[in-house]
Amino acid sequence: MNMKKSLFKKIEPWAITVVVIAIFIWAFSGIPLTGIKDTARQVFFSIMRGLFHPDWSYVYTGDGEDLVSALLETLAIAFLGTFISAIIAVPFAFLAARTNAKLFAPRSAFGKLLLTIIRVFPELVLAIMFTKAVGPGAYAGVLALGFHSVGMMGKLFSEAIENVDHGPNEAIAAAGGSGLDGLALATFPDVLPEFMNYTLYRFEISVRSASILGIVGAGGVGAPLIFALSTRSWSRVGIILIGIVVMVTVIDFISGQIRKRLV
Known part of the structure; x- marks a missing residue:
């Protein structure tokens, strides 16, 4: 038995290496390498x-057709799409959170499946769908970011709920408190800082995503960027890229400082 384990340990790294190389070869073989255009x-x-x-x-x-207006619209799309979806994601998180030691919990499994289905669609695909449903503009961008963010934050929130310390809840129950008392007085105050942390982190990602949604007509700074690229207005492209870099850097710094104080 020990010889079999020893042999397995010896060949395991080589087996993993061979599998990884095979996956890379398979992946690159399906990509037509057409080279770089002149x-x-x-x-x-x-x-x-x-x-x-x-x-x-x-x-x-x-x-209202300048860079500052486009950047402000991008921030508004990211803000609304993130923080409204953060509120909507809370009940989904409690639905998906596994709060008992059973091997299979139907409620949790259904919630996780639902959040997975929501996360399947990328923001750009959702933006295309919503521009067809509600028309082009910032509203479609908010809906696209919000829908996708519900799936992402619902997953993160549910993991935070699963990792919560159940001691305070048990103490409240032992003192005669109800399940709602435990939720309001123990669970929610415990997970709220993590909820805020994940929301701010998601906001950083949403700012980047909102910067390109305009390419498909969902508002923000992406629309003037793709127009400037199409008309080969390179000085306009340059100032838009500089504006995006500055906006993302400032948002990342401010969000990072807030998250440091929350954790």
């Missing part, structure tokens, strides 16, 4: 020139 070098250097010679006049014009 215009790629020209486009790259054009974008770089735009970054070093941005169109500063586009930053603010006061007509």
